[in-house]
Every structure is written in structure tokens, then in C-alpha cells.
Amino acid sequence: MAEDPAPARGRKRSEQTRLAILAAAYELTLEVGFAGVTVEGVAKRAGAGKQTVYRWWATKADVLLEALALKADLTVSTADQGSFEAEVDAFLRDSAALLAVPGVVPVLRSLMAEAQRDTDFRHRFQDGFLTRRRAAFETVVARAAARGDKPVHLTAALAADLVFGLIWYRVLATERLLGEDDITAVRRLLSEQPGEE
Amino acid sequence: MAEDPAPARGRKRSEQTRLAILAAAYELTLEVGFAGVTVEGVAKRAGAGKQTVYRWWATKADVLLEALALKADLTVSTADQGSFEAEVDAFLRDSAALLAVPGVVPVLRSLMAEAQRDTDFRHRFQDGFLTRRRAAFETVVARAAARGDKPVHLTAALAADLVFGLIWYRVLATERLLGEDDITAVRRLLSEQPGEE
Amino acid sequence: MAEDPAPARGRKRSEQTRLAILAAAYELTLEVGFAGVTVEGVAKRAGAGKQTVYRWWATKADVLLEALALKADLTVSTADQGSFEAEVDAFLRDSAALLAVPGVVPVLRSLMAEAQRDTDFRHRFQDGFLTRRRAAFETVVARAAARGDKPVHLTAALAADLVFGLIWYRVLATERLLGEDDITAVRRLLSEQPGEE
Amino acid sequence: MAEDPAPARGRKRSEQTRLAILAAAYELTLEVGFAGVTVEGVAKRAGAGKQTVYRWWATKADVLLEALALKADLTVSTADQGSFEAEVDAFLRDSAALLAVPGVVPVLRSLMAEAQRDTDFRHRFQDGFLTRRRAAFETVVARAAARGDKPVHLTAALAADLVFGLIWYRVLATERLLGEDDITAVRRLLSEQPGEE
DNA sequence: TTTTAAGCGAGACGGTACGTCTTGTCTTTGC
DNA sequence: GCAAAGACAAGACGTACCGTCTCGCTTAAAA
Numbered sequence: 001m002a003e004d005p006a007p008a009r010g011r012k013r014s015e016q017t018r019l020a021i022l023a024a025a026y027e028l029t030l031e032v033g034f035a036g037v038t039v040e041g042v043a044k045r046a047g048a049g050k051q052t053v054y055r056w057w058a059t060k061a062d063v064l065l066e067a068l069a070l071k072a073d074l075t076v077s078t079a080d081q082g083s084f085e086a087e088v089d090a091f092l093r094d095s096a097a098l099l100a101v102p103g104v105v106p107v108l109r110s111l112m113a114e115a116q117r118d119t120d121f122r123h124r125f126q127d128g129f130l131t132r133r134r135a136a137f138e139t140v141v142a143r144a145a146a147r148g149d150k151p152v153h154l155t156a157a158l159a160a161d162l163v164f165g166l167i168w169y170r171v172l173a174t175e176r177l178l179g180e181d182d183i184t185a186v187r188r189l190l191s192e193q194p195g196e197e
Numbered sequence: 198m199a200e201d202p203a204p205a206r207g208r209k210r211s212e213q214t215r216l217a218i219l220a221a222a223y224e225l226t227l228e229v230g231f232a233g234v235t236v237e238g239v240a241k242r243a244g245a246g247k248q249t250v251y252r253w254w255a256t257k258a259d260v261l262l263e264a265l266a267l268k269a270d271l272t273v274s275t276a277d278q279g280s281f282e283a284e285v286d287a288f289l290r291d292s293a294a295l296l297a298v299p300g301v302v303p304v305l306r307s308l309m310a311e312a313q314r315d316t317d318f319r320h321r322f323q324d325g326f327l328t329r330r331r332a333a334f335e336t337v338v339a340r341a342a343a344r345g346d347k348p349v350h351l352t353a354a355l356a357a358d359l360v361f362g363l364i365w366y367r368v369l370a371t372e373r374l375l376g377e378d379d380i381t382a383v384r385r386l387l388s389e390q391p392g393e394e
Numbered sequence: 395m396a397e398d399p400a401p402a403r404g405r406k407r408s409e410q411t412r413l414a415i416l417a418a419a420y421e422l423t424l425e426v427g428f429a430g431v432t433v434e435g436v437a438k439r440a441g442a443g444k445q446t447v448y449r450w451w452a453t454k455a456d457v458l459l460e461a462l463a464l465k466a467d468l469t470v471s472t473a474d475q476g477s478f479e480a481e482v483d484a485f486l487r488d489s490a491a492l493l494a495v496p497g498v499v500p501v502l503r504s505l506m507a508e509a510q511r512d513t514d515f516r517h518r519f520q521d522g523f524l525t526r527r528r529a530a531f532e533t534v535v536a537r538a539a540a541r542g543d544k545p546v547h548l549t550a551a552l553a554a555d556l557v558f559g560l561i562w563y564r565v566l567a568t569e570r571l572l573g574e575d576d577i578t579a580v581r582r583l584l585s586e587q588p589g590e591e
Numbered sequence: 592m593a594e595d596p597a598p599a600r601g602r603k604r605s606e607q608t609r610l611a612i613l614a615a616a617y618e619l620t621l622e623v624g625f626a627g628v629t630v631e632g633v634a635k636r637a638g639a640g641k642q643t644v645y646r647w648w649a650t651k652a653d654v655l656l657e658a659l660a661l662k663a664d665l666t667v668s669t670a671d672q673g674s675f676e677a678e679v680d681a682f683l684r685d686s687a688a689l690l691a692v693p694g695v696v697p698v699l700r701s702l703m704a705e706a707q708r709d710t711d712f713r714h715r716f717q718d719g720f721l722t723r724r725r726a727a728f729e730t731v732v733a734r735a736a737a738r739g740d741k742p743v744h745l746t747a748a749l750a751a752d753l754v755f756g757l758i759w760y761r762v763l764a765t766e767r768l769l770g771e772d773d774i775t776a777v778r779r780l781l782s783e784q785p786g787e788e
Numbered sequence: 789t790t791t792t793a794a795g796c797g798a799g800a801c802g803g804t805a806c807g808t809c810t811t812g813t814c815t816t817t818g819c
Numbered sequence: 820g821c822a823a824a825g826a827c828a829a830g831a832c833g834t835a836c837c838g839t840c841t842c843g844c845t846t847a848a849a850a
Contacts, residue, residue, distance in 0.1 A: 013821075035314040038810060049823040054812065112369060113313035116306040117232040130370055158382055164370070165362030172309060173327055173365065174358075185355055189386070207799030208841040214801075235831060246802040251833070404825030405815040411827075429708040432805060443828040448807070503707040506763060510704035511626040524764055552776055555765075559756030562764065566703060567721055567755070579749055583780070601794025602846040608796075629836060640797040645838065 013056070020046035021053055022067040029064060030103045034110030061114040061121050064107055065128050072101040074129065076136035084144035085191040088163075091137055092186060095167055096178040108171055134160055149191070159190055210253070217243035218250055219264040226261060227300045231307035258311035258318050261304055262325050269298045271326065273333035281341035282388040285360075288334055289383060292364055293375040305368055331357055346388070356387055407450070414440035415447055416461040423458060424497045428504035455508035455515050458501055459522050466495045468523065470530035478538035479585040482557075485531055486580060489561055490572040502565055528554055543585070553584055604647070611637035612644055613658040620655060621694045625701030652705040652712050655698055656719050663692040665720065667727035675735035676782040679754075682728055683777060686758055687769040699762055725751055740782070750781060 024045035028037045039060055043050045057063045068074070076094055081087045099105055111129070115122040141156040154162075163186065170177055221242035225234045236257050240247045254260045265271070273291055278284045296302055308326070312319040338353040351359075360383065367373055418439035422431045433454055437444045451457045462468070470488050475481045493499055505523070509516040535550040548556075557580065564570055615636035619628045630651050634641045648654045659665070667685050672678045690696055702720070706713040732747040745753075754777065761768055 017822080033314065039812085040810075043823090047823085049821095049825085050811095051813080051824095052822060055821085109313040113310040116310035116369065117230070126370070154382060154386065158379065161363050161366055161371075162359055162386075165364070165366030166358050167362070168369070169358055169362030169365050172313065172369075173323070173361070182355065185351060189351065204843090206797075206843075208801075210800070211841095236833085237831070240802085244802080246800095246804090248803085248834085248836095249801060252800075403817060403823070405827075407826070408815095427708070433807080434805070437828090441828080443826095444830085445808085446827060449826075507704040507707035510700040510763060511624065513624075520764070548776060548780065552773060555757050555760055556753055558764070559758070559760030560752055561756070563752055563756030563759050566707065566763075567717070567759070568752075576749065579745060583745065583753075599794090600792075600848055602796075602848095604795070630838085631836070634797085638797080640795095641799085641837095642839085643796060646795080 017046065017048050017052060018056070019070070021048055021056075021063060022070050025060060025063040026067040026071055026103060026107065029107055029110055033106070034060075034064070034113070058124075059114070059118065059121055061111060061118065062124060065111055065125060068104065068107050068111070068129070071107075072098055072104055074098070074132065076133055078136050078139045080143065083191075084140065084147065084149050085187055087140040087143070088190055089183060089187050091140060092163075092178060092183040095133075096183065099167075099171065099177050105171055105177070112168065112172060130164075134164065137163060154190070163190075214243065214245050214249060215253070216267070218245055218253075218260060219267050222257065222260040223264040223268055223300060223304065226304055226307060230303070231257075231261070231310070255321075256311070256315065256318055258308060258315065259321060262308055262322060265301070265304050265308070265326070268304075269295055269301055271295070271329065273330055275333045275336045277340065280388075281337065281344065281346050282384055284337040284340070285387055286380060286384045288337060289360070289375060289380040292330075293380065296364075296368065296374050302368055302374070309365065309369060327361075331361065334360060351387070360387075411440065411442050411446060412450070413464070415442055415450075415457060416464050419454065419457040420461040420465055420497060420501065423501055423504060427500070428454075428458070428507070452518075453508070453512065453515055455505060455512065456518060459505055459519060462498070462501050462505070462523070465501075466492055466498050468492070468526065470527055472530050472533045474537065477585075478534065478541065478543050479581055481534040481537070482584055483577060483581045485534060486557070486572060486577040489527075490577065493561075493565065493571050499565055499571070506562065506566060524558075528558065531557060548584070556580075557584075608637065608639050608643060609647070610661075612639055612647075612654060613661050616651065616654040617658040617662055617694060617698065620698055620701055624697070625651075625655070625704070649715075650705075650709065650712055652702060652709065653715060656702055656716060659695065659698050659702070659720075662698075663689055663695050665689070665723065667724055669727050669730045671734065674782075675731065675738065675740050676778055678731040678734070679781055680774060680778050682731060683754075683769060683774040686724075687774065690758075690762065690768050696762055696768070703759065703763060721755075725755065728754060745781070754781075 021042060024042045025037065028041055028045060037060055039053050040050055042048075042060065042063065043053050046053075053060075053063065057066070077090060078087070079090075081090055099108075111125055115125045137160050138156050141159055145156070166182070166186065167178065218239060221239045222234065225238055225242060229238075234257055236250050237247055239245075239257065239260065240250050243250075250257075250260065254263070274287060275284070276287070278287055296305075308322055312322040334357050335353050338356055342353070363379070363383065364375065367375065415436060418436045419431065422435055422439060426435075431454055433447050434444055436442075436454065436457065437447050440447075447454075447457065451460070471484060472481070473484070475484055493502075505519055509519040531554050532550050535553055539550070560576070560580065561572065564572065612633060615633045616628065619632060619636060628651055630644050631641055633639075633651065633654065634644050637644075644651075644654065648657070668681060669678070670681075672681055690699075702716055706716040728751050729747050732750055736747070757773070757777065758769065
């Protein structure tokens with residue numbers, strides 16, 4: 001029989017404290033900005049000790065990454081909608097909804113910014129967020145390819161880069177997010193058939 | 198006509214020191230990463246005093262922004278190439294060339310990251326870099342519209358968002374930059390004529 | 395009765411670090427002079443962080459004041475010697491001994507100098523050093539008065555001012571300290587009986 | 592014989608600026624304390640350039656030392672008063688009058704404090720102030736000795752140390768200056784004849 | 789008259805210390 | 820053995836002055 005490696009002795013991790021820390025990190029980011037957040041401040045607001053934060057998370061960005069998952073449902077629907085166009089539309093609406101959740105945009109900005117500074121966190125952010133969403137989109141493109149209605153001159157990777165590029169560029173460099181017209185235009189762009197060639 | 202308000206009294210700013218600081222900031226960013234750069238370190242390497250840095254730049258990111266302009270030619274060619282397709286191609290090649298300049302990619306990452314943390318710098322980054330390049334691209338789109346060969350279902354703004362989104366997403370979230378095939382695909386995507394509708 | 399308000403949580407103050415800081419401050423003052431001492435330098439030599447110094451002392455002068463108490467026994471013997479003359483003599487010898495401890499003179503100079511610049515420290519210096527020694531001398535004068543052999547035309551306060559004035563003037567304005575002949579002369583001056591009048 | 596080596600070419604020193612700097616230094620010391628005075632601040636208030644201050648004075652303490660001479664007459668009357676007692680009395684009243692000039696006490700404190708930190712200034716302070724006053728007092732003692740009414744058991748040096756010690760101790764360590772009773776008591780102490788021996 | 793040499797106000801310069809802030813670790817007591 | 824509290828070493832922050840060095844101008848003696 002497999003043994004539990006550790007017989008689990010001592011006090012257990014406090015779930016209440018964990019949630020309090022995640023909530024504190026999320027709220028503080030919105031209130032004072034990520035740069036203004038300190039581990040000590042998060043611990044203070046959560047009624048926790050600083051060491052408790054460090055014991056379970058490597059950096060404050062990791063706390064925020066987990067807090068984001070708690071705050072917004074990060075799972076993306078990839079249900080079969082019958083057509084590539086419909087599924088792209090669903091994906092974009094899903095993304096727009098995520099960005100509309102209060103606080104998500106500043107948190108995403110902070111996380112992407114942190115990913116530029118900290119290589120280790122960069123990987124965790126990619127695994128915990130970026131690749132996750134990208135995989136969903138590529139599922140859609142793959143299904144379209146199987147169906148035979150995929151766009152002929154865009155690879156799946158480039159299509160994904162364009163879509164995520166648009167979303168991230170809007171988040172990072174502008175104040176405009178995804179609107180109805182953006183969704184329509186992108187949907188058409190990706191699914192239209194070129195004249196000939 | 199605007200007159201110089203002050204007749205320029207006192208010792209003049211040292212151009213040599215200015216260049217030494219810009220070079221030091223650029224080099225240090227490549228060597229230890231933006232997060233590892235300190236104003237003191239930049240001043241030290243430049244043989245300058247810390248106050249001299251603070252006298253002329255608000256943050257180390259501003260130093261880097263100016264250093265970027267010194268290192269790489271940020272002007273974008275928007276010469277009339279006869280067709281929208283040719284001009285988009287020229288713009289993308291120009292952008293790829295900028296990214297190929299040693300050190301430009303990590304510097305751009307750092308600047309965009311800093312723009313997320315510091316609202317004031319965000320504006321200076323937009324004015325000093327983002328809108329500058331964007332304006333060049335929009336000039337191209339506008340000329341296409343005047344010619345009548347612009348893409349029918351994309352607004353100039355969305356086209357720009359897609360192009361810059363792709364570039365920035367590649368820089369920030371991936372290791373891949375713009376390749377020959379990317380340029381070709383984007384050029385075609387933006388200039389193709391939809392079949393009907 | 396006053397209770398300890400807090401049951402003392404968290405890590406305790408490191409006595410080892412405290413002593414290292416006091417020793418470093420004392421040594422550095424002798425080596426480079428008080429003006430050349432920096433809090434950072436003290437912390438460095440003590441193997442401590444700068445914040446640890448600031449956590450427990452308001453200024454470097456306060457560190458030195460405490461270091462002085464550590465280095466030299468600041469308690470003054472006021473034992474009953476039978477006569478005013480004998481007790482004045484003992485007090486002066488005690489003072490001369492204090493000044494003879496290596497480093498005490500430059501430290502006293504520094505502290506008195508700092509007390510002129512910093513009003514807050516001035517009070518702490520008075521409480522922690524000046525009044526302490528003065529009280530000892532005044533005890534002697536009071537006992538003489540009780541005995542009836544006190545000097546007739548000097549108040550206790552003026553006698554103290556003269557004695558401490560002499561000592562401090564020698565320390566601050568000259569290179570000469572208290573010698574055997576000074577002690578003898580002052581003892582006689584204070585205890586002699588005026589001829590008539 | 593050696594003549595003035597330079598026949599004085601170029602622009603002459605501005606007396607107006609000199610006075611403005613002295614006044615500014617004196618006033619600023621009273622307003623913000625010596626520690627709060629900066630050379631830049633003195634120059635600013637005087638409407639002068641920083642270099643002009645440094646051209647003529649080594650430190651801000653030297654400016655203040657000269658300002659003191661401008662503000663208060665530092666010459667001490669040593670006129671023959673007929674008796675030692677009368678001359679000591681005159682000397683003490685003269686000293687009390689000096690201390691009563693507005694601003695003199697804080698300035699003296701600052702200068703003596705600075706003399707503890709800066710060895711070079713210490714000598715200039717001794718030459719420009721301390722010895723000057725001390726010489727006056729010793730003239731009085733010498734005349735008394737010539738007359739034959741000098742105190743038998745105090746050397747001139749010790750008598751001077753006691754008198755200046757008292758004055759300086761009052762200035763540096765207390766808030767009390769010289770009063771009528773102090774003058775009387777010191778005069779008597781120094782001039783009284785011991786009973787016998 | 790022209791030149792030449794300071795003095796001057798202004799202010800940028802290379803430095804250095806300041807006192808604060810944050811980081812991530814360590815230590816203590818209590819649960 | 821986790822948790823809260825908080826002291827610790829380390830070191831960057833942005834500010835304030837230091838004393839020096841231009842800069843362009845003014846002043847006055849020398850040529």
C-alpha cells in the first residue's frame with residue numbers, strides 16, 4: 001500500500017487564513033496598486049503573520065494569481081457550437097466577461113508586469129493563466145480544422161497570437177476593452193474565406 | 198512666437214554626462230534586468246551623482262525610455278509605397294528590425310511593465326513611444342483609405358490594435374518575435390478582399 | 395499597580411546586537427570623530443542593519459550616550475567621608491578618573507556638541523548624564539550644610555556650576571584636564587572659611 | 592621688504608554682499624538653528640551665490656564667527672579700576688552684557704559645538720574669540736598681582752578657567768545666565784582673603 | 789581704449805549620508 | 820508544527836547638502 005509520506009502532524013493549514021490573505025491581496029491591489037502592495041500590508045489586513053504568507057506563496061504576485069482564480073472563473077467554455085465562427089464568438093464574449101469582473105483588469109496588468117520582471121513567476125503565470133486560456137482557443141481552432149472550416153492562411157498559433165495580442169494590448173496599452181463591434185470584426189476576420197488563391 | 202522664458206543662467210547641462218547615464222542605464226538593464234537596476238548603480242557606472250539622474254529624469258524607467266531612443270532609431274518610415282500591402286509590409290519589417298536591435302526587447306518589456314505600475318510613466322511611455330509608432334501605422338491605413346484599397350471590414354483603430362497587439366504579445370508573453378511568415382500572413386490578412394457579403 | 399500591558403510577543407531584542415552597536419559607535423567615534431560617524435557605518439561594523447539602530451535609538455548621539463554608560467561607570471561615589479573637603483576631593487578624583495578612561499573625553503565633547511544642535515537630545519543628555527552627576531555633587535553640598543561646614547557665601551547651585559564649569563571648560567576649550575593641583579586648589583577654594591565679613 | 596604681492600586687479604570684493612551674508616547667517620541661525628543653516632540657504636537669503644560664501648569663508652561656522660563680531664562688540668574693557676575686585680566685577684558685567692545681546696547665546700553655543708567637531712575651526716574659534724577674552728581676564732589678574740591684591744591660592748590660569756567655565760557651563764548646559772548674585776559671589780570668591788595659613 | 793583679471797549670481801556637477809521602506813529570514817510564545 | 824508577532828540583516832529609495840566647477844556678466848585696474 002502507498003503510505004502517506006507525512007502522517008500529517010501538528011496544526012493544519014488554516015483555510016480561513018488562506019482566503020483572508022487572497023482577499024486582502026486582491027483588495028489592496030485595487031486600492032493602492034500592485035506596486036503599493038506589500039507582503040506586510042497583505043498579512044496585516046488578513047490578520048495573518050508575514051511568515052504565513054511566505055510559507056505558502058513565493059511572491060505577492062503568486063498570491064494575486066491565486067486570488068484571481070478565486071475571484072473570477074478562469075475556465076473557458078470550449079463547448080462545440082457547431083461552427084468555428086460561433087465558437088470564436090463564444091470565446092471572445094467569455095474573455096470580455098472576464099475583463100468585466102471588477103478588479104480583473106488591474107490585476108491582469110499587475111501580473112503581466114510582474115512576469116516581465118521575475119522570470120520564475122513568468123513561468124508560473126504562463127502555466128497558471130496564459131497557456132490555460134490559449135489551450136482553450138487552440139481547441140476551437142483544432143475543431144475547426146477537423147470540420148474543414150478553418151481559416152486557410154492563418155496557422156492556429158498566429159490566430160491565437162492575434163486574438164490574445166488584441167486583448168492584452170487593449171488591457172496593457174489602452175483604456176478600451178473588448179466591445180461588441182470588436183468581437184464581430186474579429187469573428188469575421190478569422191472565419192472569412194479569401195476570394196481566391 | 199514663443200520666446201525662451203529664461204536667458205539660461207548658471208552652468209549648462211553636461212551632454213557627456215547625459216549620454217553616459219543613458220548608456221549606463223541601457224547596459225545595466227541588459228546585464229542585471231530592470232528590477233536589478235538601481236538609480237545609484239546607473240549613476241555609479243556613468244560616473245555621475247545620483248542627484249544628477251534625479252534632476253533630469255523622474256524614474257529609472259524614464260532614463261531607459263530616453264536611452265531606447267538613443268540606441269534605436271524610433272522613427273518609422275511611412276513613405277508611400279504605392280499600395281497598402283507594400284506599406285504594411287514595410288512597417289512590419291521596420292518593427293521587426295527594431296526588435297532585432299540588441300537589448301531592445303528586454304528594454305521594451307521593462308518599459309511596458311513599468312507603465313503598468315506607474316500611471317505617470319504610463320503617459321510618458323505612451324507619448325514617447327506607443328502613440329508615436331501607432332500614428333505611423335495609422336498614416337498608412339489612412340493613405341490606403343484615400344486610395345480606396347483599405348480593408349473593408351476593419352477600422353483603422355482595430356487594425357492597429359491587431360498589429361501592435363501581435364507584436365507586443367510576442368514580446369511580452371512569448372519568446373517568438375516577428376518572422377518572415379508572420380509578416381506575410383499579417384500583410385495578407387489586412388489587405389485581402391473578402392469574397393462577397 | 396501597573397501591569398505589563400503586552401505579554402511580549404514576537405522575537406526578542408538581541409542583546410548581542412545591542413552591545414555590538416554600542417561598541418561600534420564608541421570605537422568609530424574615536425577612530426574618525428563623531429562627525430565622521432554614520433549610522434550606516436555603525437551598523438556595518440556591528441554587523442547589524444541600519445533599521446535596527448533606528449529602531450532603538452533616535453540619533454547616533456543617543457547610541458553614544460548609552461555606549462558611554464557601558465564603557466565607563468557613570469555612578470559617582472557620594473559616600474560620607476566625614477568632611478565636606480574630603481568629599482569634594484573624592485568627587486573631583488572620581489571625575490578625573492572618568493575623564494582618564496580612554497575615549498571618554500572625545501565622546502563627552504561630541505555629546506555636549508550634539509546637545510547644542512539637537513534640542514531633544516539635549517534633554518536626554520541632561521537626564522542621562524548631566525543631572526545625574528550634578529545630583530551627586532549636590533548631595534555632598536547638602537550633607538556639608540547639614541554638618542554645618544558648608545562654604546558660607548556660595549549656594550549649592552553656584553558651587554556645582556563652578557565645579558562642572560571648570561571640568562567642562564577644560565574638556566571643551568582646552569587640552570588640559572584635571573590635575574592634582576587643580577583638585578587641591580578647588581577643594582580649598584570651596585571649603586575655606588572667609589576671614590571675616 | 593615684501594610688498595603686497597598682488598597689485599589688486601579685477602573687481603573688488605563687495606562689502607555689501609559681505610554684510611548681507613553675515614546678517615543672513617546670523618538671522619538664519621536664530622530662526623532655524625545652526626544645524627538647520629545651510630550655506631546655500633545663507634547665500635540665497637543674502638542674494639549671493641554659494642561660491643561667494645566659499646570664496647571668503649571656510650565653513651558656515653566661520654561666517655557666524657565673523658557675524659558675531661559684527662553684531663556684538665567683542666572687545667572687553669580692561670581699564671584700571673583701582674582694585675582687582677572692581678575689575679573682576681567689570682569683566683563679569685561686560686560678559687553678562689554680551690550674553691544679553693539678542694542671539695549671542697545660541698550663536699556661541701553653535702560655535703563651541705562646531706569647535707568640537709571641526710579641529711581647524713576649533714583653532715580659529717580659539718584665536719578669534721576664546722583667547723581674546725581670556726587675555727583680557729588675565730590682564731586683570733596680572734595687574735592684581737602687580738598690585739599685590741591677587742588671590743593667594745589660585746593661579747591666574749585656574750582663576751580664568753573657573754570664570755570662563757562658569758559662563759560657558761551656564762550657556763551650554765543650563766538656561767541660566769549670569770545674574771547679579773552670581774557676579775557678586777564670584778567677585779567675592781576670587782578676591783577674598785583666606786583666614787590664615 | 790582695449791585688454792585682462794578678479795568678483796559675482798546662478799546653478800549643474802560628483803559625492804555622501806540621511807531616515808524610511810520593503811524584503812525575506814529568524815525567533816519567540818501560544819495554540 | 821502552524822500561526823501571529825515582531826526583531827533582524829540587507830539594501831534601495833528619493834532628499835538634502837556638501838564643496839567644486841562652469842557659465843555669462845560686471846567691475847576696475849593695467850596696458
